[in-house]
Amino acid sequence: MKILYFAWLRERVGLGEEDVTPPADIDTVARLVAWLGARSSGHAAAFAPTPDGRRLVRCAVNQDFAQPNSPVAPGDEIAFFPPVTGG
Template structure:
């Protein structure tokens, strides 16, 4: 399953890119599992995903909890908490 991943704000800065296409292993079934798999790459990924409390996600442009399944997802965005004003 190929998924487009979008990174925003300090997540993008830590990783060093705004997006990428990934093909996670079959055992990765939730957004949290995807984040764990990405963090295991080390470097900027480990830095960006070290504190899950500072991370939000959207699957196919809908805000979701990190325990949301990713089956059938085309796009997942990872970003810091959004504030309004």
């Protein structure tokens, strides 16, 4: 699957995009976050929760907003980013 990072997530991970092949049991956004977080210290910093447990990272699967329990599968385009600040 193709993983995209935007804004400060891209800076912390050190990559804008990467192709990954997680094990078959990585089948939800939440499981993918846990798996990606173990790839490097940069990934870990990007996905670390805040001290008060707030969820800072947002996700889109195939360009639609997704939730932690949303399914992910091989071939998906999965993006991680902070809450949006356009307009």
